[in-house]
Amino acid sequence: MLSRPGRASVTAPTAASVEAAVRLDGVTKRFGPSVALDQAWLKIGRGEFMTLLGPSGCGKTTLLNLVAGFLAPNEGEIFIDGSLVTDVPAFARQTGIVFQNYALFPHMTVASNVAYGLKARGVGKDEIGKRVADVLAMMKLTGYEARKPRELSGGQQQRVALARALVIEPKVLLLDEPFSALDKNLRGAMQVEVKEIQRRLGVTTIFVTHDQSEALSLSDRIAVMSAGRICQIDTPEALYRRPADRFVASFIGEGSLLSATLDRMEDDSATVSVGRRAVTVPSAPLAGQSPGARVDLFVRPEHLQVTTTGDAAFEGEVAASIYQGDHVDLYVDTPQAANGRLMMRLAARDAAGISGAGSKIAIAITGEDAVAFPPAGA
Numbered sequence: 001m002l003s004r005p006g007r008a009s010v011t012a013p014t015a016a017s018v019e020a021a022v023r024l025d026g027v028t029k030r031f032g033p034s035v036a037l038d039q040a041w042l043k044i045g046r047g048e049f050m051t052l053l054g055p056s057g058c059g060k061t062t063l064l065n066l067v068a069g070f071l072a073p074n075e076g077e078i079f080i081d082g083s084l085v086t087d088v089p090a091f092a093r094q095t096g097i098v099f100q101n102y103a104l105f106p107h108m109t110v111a112s113n114v115a116y117g118l119k120a121r122g123v124g125k126d127e128i129g130k131r132v133a134d135v136l137a138m139m140k141l142t143g144y145e146a147r148k149p150r151e152l153s154g155g156q157q158q159r160v161a162l163a164r165a166l167v168i169e170p171k172v173l174l175l176d177e178p179f180s181a182l183d184k185n186l187r188g189a190m191q192v193e194v195k196e197i198q199r200r201l202g203v204t205t206i207f208v209t210h211d212q213s214e215a216l217s218l219s220d221r222i223a224v225m226s227a228g229r230i231c232q233i234d235t236p237e238a239l240y241r242r243p244a245d246r247f248v249a250s251f252i253g254e255g256s257l258l259s260a261t262l263d264r265m266e267d268d269s270a271t272v273s274v275g276r277r278a279v280t281v282p283s284a285p286l287a288g289q290s291p292g293a294r295v296d297l298f299v300r301p302e303h304l305q306v307t308t309t310g311d312a313a314f315e316g317e318v319a320a321s322i323y324q325g326d327h328v329d330l331y332v333d334t335p336q337a338a339n340g341r342l343m344m345r346l347a348a349r350d351a352a353g354i355s356g357a358g359s360k361i362a363i364a365i366t367g368e369d370a371v372a373f374p375p376a377g378a
C-alpha cells in the first residue's frame with residue numbers, strides 16, 4: 001500500500017508495534033449520557049491475536065463495532081494498516097466479523113451466506129465459487145453448501161459464520177464471543193481450530209470474551225477492560241504475574257489479598273511486610289503511598305506454602321481442603337487475609353501431611369511475583 005501516511009514511530013520497534021494493523025487513538029463512544037468506551041488507546045500488530053477481556057457491559061462489543069465501522073466514535077481516530085478509517089464505511093474497511101449470535105442469514109444456504117461478502121464486493125462468479133469452496137473446505141463444511149442455518153448444529157453454524165468472515169480475506173478478523181453458545185468439549189475443539197487457522201493465515205485478530213481461561217490460552221496479548229476503560233494491555237503471562245491494579249489481579253487467575261504494611265519505596269521495587277516477613281513487590285502500583293501505609297498484598301495460590309521450618313510469615317487454620325487430582329486447594333482462615341480467608345494450591349504430595357479442616361498451619365510466602373496495591377477505595 002503506497003497510501004500509508006509517513007508517521008514516525010516514537011517507540012522502540014517490537015513485534016507488536018512495528019506498523020500497527022489496527023490503532024485506536026483516544027477513542028470514546030457515548031450512548032446518550034452513558035460512556036460505553038472511554039478514551040481507548042490500543043495498537044495491534046500485524047498477525048497479532050489480541051483479546052478484549054472484561055465483564056458484561058464493559059464495552060467489548062462497542063470497541064469491536066467501532067473497528068468494524070458499525071459505530072462511529074464521538075472522539076478519537078481509528079487506523080487500519082496505517083490508514084485513517086474513522087469516516088470509512090464498514091463495507092470498505094476489509095474487516096471480517098463474527099457476531100456474538102453468529103447472525104447468519106436464515107433464508108440463505110450455507111454457500112450463499114459465505115458468498116455474500118464477495119458478491120457485495122462485486123467479485124466475479126467463478127472466483128466466488130472457488131473461494132467459497134476453499135473456505136468451506138478449510139472449515140470442514142464441504143457437503144453442507146445447500147443447507148440452511150436451521151439445518152446445522154450450533155458448532156456448524158459457528159463455522160459458517162467464521163467462513164463468511166474469512167472468505168473476504170480480511171485485514172482484520174473480529175470475533176465477538178464466538179464460542180459462547182457451544183458446549184465445553186466443542187468449545188475446546190473450536191478454540192484449537194480457530195487459533196490454528198489464525199496462525200496459518202496470519203490474520204490480525206481481535207477476539208472478545210469474558211472467559212479469562214479462554215483469553216489466557218489463545219491470545220498473544222490481552223486488553224483487560226472494565227466499565228468502558230482499558231485497564232491493562234499485556235501478554236497473558238505479564239497480566240498474570242504483574243497485574244497493574246486490583247481489578248486486573250482479581251479478573252485474571254486466582255489469588256488472595258493479605259494485609260500488609262509498606263516499609264520502603266525504591267525506583268522499581270518496594271518492600272512490604274506481611275506478618276513476620278518482608279516481600280519485594282513492583283513499586284508502580286503503589287505510586288503516591290508513603291512508608292507505614294497499610295497496603296494489600298496480592299498473592300497467587302501457588303505462592304503460599306505450608307512450612308515447618310521457621311520461615312513462616314503468619315499462621316492460619318484450614319477451613320477446607322479440596323482434592324483436585326494433581327493438586328489440592330486449601331482454604332485457610334487467618335486474620336492476615338484481607339477478608340479473613342485465603343486460598344493456597346499445593347502439589348498433591350505437599351498436601352499429604354495436612355490433616356484437613358481445623359488443623360493449624362504456618363504459612364510461608366514463596367515466589368517473586370507478589371504485587372501490592374493501595375487499600376481499596378484509596
Ligand SMILES: Nc1ncnc2c1ncn2[C@@H]1O[C@H](COP(=O)(O)OP(=O)(O)OP(=O)(O)O)[C@@H](O)[C@H]1O
Pocket residue numbers: 031035036054055056057058059060061062063100210
Ligand atoms: N446501541 C446502544 N444504545 C445504548 N447503549 C448501548 C448500546 N450498545 C451498548 N450500549 C451500552 O454500552 C455499554 C457497553 O456495551 P457492550 O455491548 O459494548 O458491552 P460488552 O462488553 O460487549 O458486554 P457483553 O459481554 O454483555 O456482550 C453497556 O452499558 C451497554 O448497555
Ligand SMILES: [Mg+2]
Pocket residue numbers: 060061062100176
Ligand atoms: Mg458484547
